[in-house]
Amino acid sequence: MKIVIVEDYKELSAKGARLILDTVKQNAYAVLGLATGTTPLGVYANLIAEREKNGTSYAHIRTVNLDEYKGLPADHEQSYAYFMRKNLFDGLNIDHENTNIENGMAADEAKECARYDTLLQQLPRDVQLLGLGSNGHIAFNEPGTPFGSGTHVVELAESTVKDNARLFADISEVPRKAFTMGIRDIMQAKKIVILASGANKAEAVRKMVRGAVTEQVPASVLQLHPDCTLIADKSAASML
Ligand code: F6R
DSSP, X not given: OEEEEESSHHHHHHHHHHHHHHHHHHOTTOEEEEOOXXXXXXXXXXXXXXXXXXXXXXXXXXXXXXXXXXXXXXXXXXXXXXXXXXXXXXXXXXXXXXXXXXXXXXXXXXXXXXXXXXXXXXXXOSEEEEOOOTTSOBTTBXXXXXXXXXXXXXXXXXXXXXXHGGGSSSGGGSOSEEEEOXXXXXXXXXXXXXXXXXXXXXXXXXXXXXXXXXXXXXXXXXXXXXXXXXXXXXXXXXTO
16 A cells, blocks of 8 residues: 655645546546545535546546435435535536435345446546545445445444434434445555544544555455555655
């Protein structure tokens, strides 16, 4: 794993955006794997600002997102589909038909997971952006998830529900289940960029980079990826 330690969140966001842009500029038809959560917000703001300045086109870019809460429709303000439109897609000239995310309202879970896995095979990702959970999760693959997993429905760990409660009016509103890309799916991306910011990620960063490769720390699997870059700010990297 390539490790890039930066001063602060601003630098992390600029460096992360640069790596995504390199892919977009090399291939106008690139497939981007995208993440939600707080960490990539700065990267997305940089991509929008860069497009406004230089007119970079996303007309043919395709995207696949990591995960979606189960039970939230795409127009729900807390859904990840909504998050992506608001924080990225609406600021780019991307064709919404080319953006993909699990359907949180799908009644048949198994069918939805199979549909998404088929889609991931049809759209091999040139780059996959990831955030890191404080418990070491990637996407919503919580500790204990098999490394061979494809898209599946998860029961969110209590720590994840608590971490995500800050974005909801009340913790009781946080969905307890989600659709998520599996670890096998994530590892299939040609290139992976994982972002970590803040002291509350320091322990997870240490375990991911220096610890044993174990299903108890899902992000540790990234040690096995041939082209994975971690961008961490000083606080997140403080235990390395
Ligand atoms: C988001 C996702 C999660 C987050 C992780 C970190 O699509 O899959 O794994 O990346 O929970 O979240 P933040 O960035 O909010 O700390």
